Amino acid sequence: MDKVLIRQLRIDTVIGVYEWEKKIHQSLLLDLDMAWDNKPAAATDDYQYALCYETVSNRLTQLVTEHPIELIETVAERVADCLLQEFNVTWVKVVVMKPGAVATAASVGVEIERSR
Numbered sequence: 001m002d003k004v005l006i007r008q009l010r011i012d013t014v015i016g017v018y019e020w021e022k023k024i025h026q027s028l029l030l031d032l033d034m035a036w037d038n039k040p041a042a043a044t045d046d047y048q049y050a051l052c053y054e055t056v057s058n059r060l061t062q063l064v065t066e067h068p069i070e071l072i073e074t075v076a077e078r079v080a081d082c083l084l085q086e087f088n089v090t091w092v093k094v095v096v097m098k099p100g101a102v103a104t105a106a107s108v109g110v111e112i113e114r115s116r
Ligand SMILES: Nc1nc2c(c(=O)[nH]1)N=C([C@H](O)[C@@H](O)CO)CN2
Pocket: 015, 016, 017, 018, 021, 070, 071, 072, 073, 098, 100, 101, 102
């Protein structure tokens, strides 16, 4: 299966369940695997057939930062839903990491796979 990948997309936003977290910005790091047939873009060298990783990155940053969110699970689900609905992706793996959330862990996060 062909994919378009985004790695370590940093999104600074209001995220967390505790009151103190609702007053600050914290970084999330997103890894995205998106099923996409890359052959048409490669065969024509035409951008219109490509899933634009820049457009996706900008849209997801807007989506995640537009409202405060408590759980990283909610972030992952909203991101997956956006990719399936708005970008015509048929399968996606979304990893959302919240580095620094647990002082004794390098990072913590969630991973989901969704399809339509
Ligand atoms: N499974 C999850 N557990 C926790 C989350 C979360 O989003 N998903 N969030 C928190 C707090 O916001 C934490 O990150 C504060 O350091 C705790 N557990």
